[in-house]
Amino acid sequence: MNTFIPEPGRIPFVLRLAIRIVEKVTGQRMMPARLLSWYPKAAIGSGALESFTAHGRNDVEKRLLRLVRLQTAFAISCPFCIDMNAFDFEGHGVSRQEFEAMRAGFPDGFPVSLSGRETTALQYARLISATPLNFPPDFVSRLNEEFSEREIVMLAATASQVNYWGRLIQSLGIPPAGFTEECQISRGSVNGN
Numbered sequence: 001m002n003t004f005i006p007e008p009g010r011i012p013f014v015l016r017l018a019i020r021i022v023e024k025v026t027g028q029r030m031m032p033a034r035l036l037s038w039y040p041k042a043a044i045g046s047g048a049l050e051s052f053t054a055h056g057r058n059d060v061e062k063r064l065l066r067l068v069r070l071q072t073a074f075a076i077s078c079p080f081c082i083d084m085n086a087f088d089f090e091g092h093g094v095s096r097q098e099f100e101a102m103r104a105g106f107p108d109g110f111p112v113s114l115s116g117r118e119t120t121a122l123q124y125a126r127l128i129s130a131t132p133l134n135f136p137p138d139f140v141s142r143l144n145e146e147f148s149e150r151e152i153v154m155l156a157a158t159a160s161q162v163n164y165w166g167r168l169i170q171s172l173g174i175p176p177a178g179f180t181e182e183c184q185i186s187r188g189s190v191n192g193n
Contacts, residue, residue, distance in 0.1 A: 001176050002172035002173065003031060003035060003172055003173045003175075004171075004172055005035060005038070005172065005173075007031075007034045007035065007037075008034075008035075008037050008038050011034070011037040012037065012040055015033075015037045015040060015043050015044075016037075018033070018043075018047060019033045019034060019037070020157065021113035026177070026179070028048070028177040028178060028179060029177065030177065031172075031175075031177070032046070032080075032168070032169055032172070032174055032175045033046075035172050035174065040075070041182040045112065046165075049161060049164065051157075053158070053161060054154045054157060054158055060076055061154075062092055062093070063092055063094060063118075064117070064121055064155075065154070065155075065158050066085065066089060066092040066093070066094055066120060067094060067098075067102075067114075067121065067122060067159060068121050068122070068124075068125045068158050068159055068162075069081075069085040069159075069162050070082070070085050070086065070094065070099070070102055070153055071102055071121075071122045071125040071126060071159075072105060072125045072128070072129050072158075072159045072162035072163060072166070072167065073086075073162055074086050074102055074105070075125065075126050075129035075130070076129050076162070076163060076166040076167070078162075078165075078166035078170055079175065079176045079177050080165075080166075080169045080170075080174055080175065080177065081162055081165060081166045081169065082099070082103075082176070083176035083177060083178070083179050083180055084176075084177065084179055085162070086099070086179070086180045087179040087180050095111075095113060097111055098111050098113060098114065102122070110122070116146065117146045117147070120142055120143060120146045120147070121147075121155055122188075123139065124139075124143060124155055124156070124159065125155070125159040127139070128156060128160060128163065129159060129163055164176060
């Protein structure tokens with residue numbers, strides 16, 4: 001699959017340097033960064049957004065944020081986002097069973113391995129990713145019972161960021177980068193479709 005537009009012939013030096021660093025770190029050709037170079041302000045803004053991503057202060061937060069990123073990627077059916085966020089999911093404490101259940105859209109309900117906080121966070125990611133946005137009052141009450149204000153902002157920002165990248169990447173026709181084999185699975189079967 002080709003992107004909707006070609007890479008620019010000339011990339012400004014600062015962006016070229018940033019792209020080189022990102023590609024060295026990821027080990028992959030990063031088409032989003034390359035295509036954003038057509039409009040350097042978008043490239044810089046997107047890079048700044050990415051640099052301030054919440055990563056979690058401990059393993060519990062890291063797992064929770066990875067679950068939210070994956071849930072959002074599946075909710076918006078973004079193969080690139082699934083590929084990127086599925087990388088080393090088990091290293092972030094997400095089991096294969098949890099990943100497969102999420103990929104299938106939880107047809108049998110949430111796995112028992114997920115805590116109440118985690119299922120609430122996954123439901124929140126789904127609601128953030130739906131159109132139109134609708135947050136039932138009973139859900140908002142549960143969200144406020146389970147999470148602090150800081151945590152709610154982290155969850156909302158994380159899901160919103162994946163939504164941003166998913167819309168941007170898909171609107172440019174960017175295929176998965178090849179971080180994982182999961183992108184092969186997700187191409188034909190996102191949320192069981």
